[in-house]
Amino acid sequence: MQTQPPSAFSHRRPSMVERRSSITAALASSTAGRVESRTATPEASIPFLAGLEKPLPESIPEEVDVVICGTGLTESILAAALSWQGSNVLHIDSNSYYGDSTATLSVNQLTTWVEKVNKGDMANYTDASLYIPNDVDLQSLQANKDFGIDLIPKILFAKSDLLSVLIRSRVYKYLEFLPLSSFHFYENDNFEKMHNTKADIFQNQSLSLRTKRNLMKFIKFALTWETQQELWAPYKHRPIMQFLQDNFKLETNQINELIFSIGLCTSQDITTPEALTRIKRFLVSFDVYGNFPVMHSKYGGCGEISQGFCRSAAVAGTTYKLNASIESYDAKTKIAKLSDNSMIKVNEKIVLSTTQKSPFTPPASFYEIRRLTVIVKKSCDEWFENGESSAIVVFPTGSLKTQNKYAVQAIIMGERSGTTIKGSTVWYLSTIETGEKGKLDLEAALETMGDSLLRESSLATLDSQSMMTSSSIRMGSEFPGNIKSEATLKYYLRVSYVQKTSIPHSDVVKPMQYRRSSVTVKEDQGGDIIFSSLPSSEISYDGIITTCKMLYEKIVGSDDDFFDVDFEDDEEAQQDETTVTSSTTVTSGGVGAGAGGNADKIDSAGLPQSSGNVIEGDIDMDDNDGAVEFADDMEL
Known part of the structure; x- marks a missing residue:
C-alpha cells in the first residue's frame, strides 16, 4: 500500500487541528517543520487521526469485528460509536479522500467526481454536469x-x-460552528425576511393586530402541540x-x-402532525445558544x-485505509478479500455505503433530490445578518415562473x-422535483436570486453616490425580486447532479419508517452484509443519528449503549458539556472557537466564554425548553 511522503503535507489542505483558531498560536510558535509540529499535542489535547494526521498504516489487522466501507457521515459516526463500545473496526473507503458520498471536495476533486458519476462509477448519483x-x-x-x-449540504438545529x-462524544472539540439566523422566502415577486422573534412580529407594520395575536397564539400552541x-x-x-x-x-x-x-x-400537502413537528423543531432550537435556531460547521458540512x-474512531482503535474496497466475501468462512489482496476475517458484520465499490448489488433508491451548486463572484452580504456568513432562502410552492410543485x-x-x-x-439549491421539471425549477430559482441581488447592489451603489447613504443596503422584510438588472451574475463554476436515496422525503419526522428505509440487510449473505442509504432530502442533519442507531443495533443487538462512554477525562468532559450548553459565546464569530469571535477568553476546551447572550445553567438536550420564552403571553 502506498504511504504519503512527508513532503506531500506542504501541499495538502490544512487539517482540522491546524485550522482551529484556538490552537493556531500554539502551532505557529513551534520552530519545528510542519510534519514535526503535528507530533506535539496542542493545548486543546486533540489526538492524531491515522490517515489524516500521518501516513496510513503499513498493514491492517487479519481479524476484525466489523468492516465499514465508506467514510460518509453515517458510517463515520457508526465507526466511532462501535470503537468506543469496544468493537474492533476496519474502516475503508474506495476513494482517496474522506467523506465518501457526503464529502466536502476541492474543485479538482469535484472535477474527478463528476467524471466518475457520468461513467457510472458512483452509485446513486446521476446526471452530473460541471460548467466553468x-x-x-x-x-x-x-x-x-x-x-x-459539499456534495450534500446540511444545517444543524441547535436542539437535535x-x-x-x-x-457526548466530545467530537465538537474538533469542529467550529457558526450561527445562522437569516431566513428568507420568496412570494409575490418579493423576498421576505422571516419574522422569527417576538420583536420581529410585533414591530412588523404590515401585520394587523389580529394577525399578530393569531401568530403568537399558534406559536404557543406549537410548543406543546402533542398534548393538545x-x-x-x-x-x-x-x-x-x-x-x-x-x-x-x-x-x-x-x-x-x-x-x-x-x-x-x-x-x-404535508400532513398536520408532520408540519407541526418541523415547526416545533425550529421554535425549541431558537435561543438555545443565542438569537438563532440553526448552526453550520465551518470549513464544510457533512x-x-x-x-x-x-x-474519534481512530483514537478508540479503528484502523483506516483509503483507496481500498471489498473484492469478495465468503459468508461461510467469513473471509473478506480487499482490493489490495488482503484477506480479513470478519467476526460480525460488513457495513457498506451504497456508493462504495463492492461485489454486492445495492438496494434500489427510488427517491431523487436534484441539486445545483454555484460559486458566485459576489459576497452577497445582503442576505446575511450582521456578523454572519450564511442564510437560507426558500421558494414556496408555486412562487417561481415555472409554477414549482x-x-x-x-x-x-x-x-x-471557510x-x-x-x-x-x-x-446550494435543491428540490425533490424530478426530471427536466426539477432542473427548470432550480434554474428559475437561481435566476431570480441573481437578478434580485444584482438589482439590490445597483441600488446600493446609486444611493451611495447620489444620496450619500450606506453603500450596502440591508435586505428588509420585503426585497423586490421582480425588477430586472442589466448586469449579469458572474460565477466561478456551476455543478448540477441528481442524488438518490431509499429514504422517503417525509420520513425524517417518522422515526420508525425512517429506520426501516435507511438500512438494508442482504439476507442472501447470511445477514452479514448491511447497506446504509445516502442521506434523505432533509435540509438538516435530522435523521442521521436514527440511521446510525439502526446500524448499531443490527451489529450490537441494542442501541442502549450508543456513545455511552466513560471517557478518561469524564469529569472535565462534563464541564465541557456544561460550557457548550450554558456558556457558549454568541458573537459575530459564532459558536465555538470561531476565528472571528469576539470572546473575552478561551477555555481549556477551546470554547470562548462571554457574559452576553448565553444560556444560564446546563441544558438537557432531550428537553423542549429552548424557546418557551419565545411564546410567552403578551399584552396587545
Whole structure:
C-alpha cells in the first residue's frame, strides 16, 4: 500500500487541528517543520487521526469485528460509536479522500467526481454536469484549496440528536460552528425576511393586530402541540394549511412562512402532525445558544463532521485505509478479500455505503433530490445578518415562473464559512422535483436570486453616490425580486447532479419508517452484509443519528449503549458539556472557537466564554425548553 511522503503535507489542505483558531498560536510558535509540529499535542489535547494526521498504516489487522466501507457521515459516526463500545473496526473507503458520498471536495476533486458519476462509477448519483466559464482560469481554480464544495449540504438545529451526540462524544472539540439566523422566502415577486422573534412580529407594520395575536397564539400552541390532541387529531391526515386556516385564522402568506421557512417543508400537502413537528423543531432550537435556531460547521458540512468522527474512531482503535474496497466475501468462512489482496476475517458484520465499490448489488433508491451548486463572484452580504456568513432562502410552492410543485431550498455560504474565497459565495439549491421539471425549477430559482441581488447592489451603489447613504443596503422584510438588472451574475463554476436515496422525503419526522428505509440487510449473505442509504432530502442533519442507531443495533443487538462512554477525562468532559450548553459565546464569530469571535477568553476546551447572550445553567438536550420564552403571553 502506498504511504504519503512527508513532503506531500506542504501541499495538502490544512487539517482540522491546524485550522482551529484556538490552537493556531500554539502551532505557529513551534520552530519545528510542519510534519514535526503535528507530533506535539496542542493545548486543546486533540489526538492524531491515522490517515489524516500521518501516513496510513503499513498493514491492517487479519481479524476484525466489523468492516465499514465508506467514510460518509453515517458510517463515520457508526465507526466511532462501535470503537468506543469496544468493537474492533476496519474502516475503508474506495476513494482517496474522506467523506465518501457526503464529502466536502476541492474543485479538482469535484472535477474527478463528476467524471466518475457520468461513467457510472458512483452509485446513486446521476446526471452530473460541471460548467466553468471561459473567463475563469481553470488551472488556478483547481489548484485553489480554499474552495470546499459539499456534495450534500446540511444545517444543524441547535436542539437535535446529532448535536447531542457531538457533545457526548466530545467530537465538537474538533469542529467550529457558526450561527445562522437569516431566513428568507420568496412570494409575490418579493423576498421576505422571516419574522422569527417576538420583536420581529410585533414591530412588523404590515401585520394587523389580529394577525399578530393569531401568530403568537399558534406559536404557543406549537410548543406543546402533542398534548393538545383534541385540537389537531381531526386533521391528522389532512394538510397543515387547512388546520392553520380553520383554527388560527392565519392568512396565506403567514401560513407559507410557517410551512416553508420555519418548518422547511417541501410541499403544502404535508400532513398536520408532520408540519407541526418541523415547526416545533425550529421554535425549541431558537435561543438555545443565542438569537438563532440553526448552526453550520465551518470549513464544510457533512465532510468536515465525518472527519471529526473518524478522528474519534481512530483514537478508540479503528484502523483506516483509503483507496481500498471489498473484492469478495465468503459468508461461510467469513473471509473478506480487499482490493489490495488482503484477506480479513470478519467476526460480525460488513457495513457498506451504497456508493462504495463492492461485489454486492445495492438496494434500489427510488427517491431523487436534484441539486445545483454555484460559486458566485459576489459576497452577497445582503442576505446575511450582521456578523454572519450564511442564510437560507426558500421558494414556496408555486412562487417561481415555472409554477414549482415543490419548494426550492437554498443554503448560502459566504467567505467566513471557510469554504470559499474572499468576495465570493457558495449557493446550494435543491428540490425533490424530478426530471427536466426539477432542473427548470432550480434554474428559475437561481435566476431570480441573481437578478434580485444584482438589482439590490445597483441600488446600493446609486444611493451611495447620489444620496450619500450606506453603500450596502440591508435586505428588509420585503426585497423586490421582480425588477430586472442589466448586469449579469458572474460565477466561478456551476455543478448540477441528481442524488438518490431509499429514504422517503417525509420520513425524517417518522422515526420508525425512517429506520426501516435507511438500512438494508442482504439476507442472501447470511445477514452479514448491511447497506446504509445516502442521506434523505432533509435540509438538516435530522435523521442521521436514527440511521446510525439502526446500524448499531443490527451489529450490537441494542442501541442502549450508543456513545455511552466513560471517557478518561469524564469529569472535565462534563464541564465541557456544561460550557457548550450554558456558556457558549454568541458573537459575530459564532459558536465555538470561531476565528472571528469576539470572546473575552478561551477555555481549556477551546470554547470562548462571554457574559452576553448565553444560556444560564446546563441544558438537557432531550428537553423542549429552548424557546418557551419565545411564546410567552403578551399584552396587545
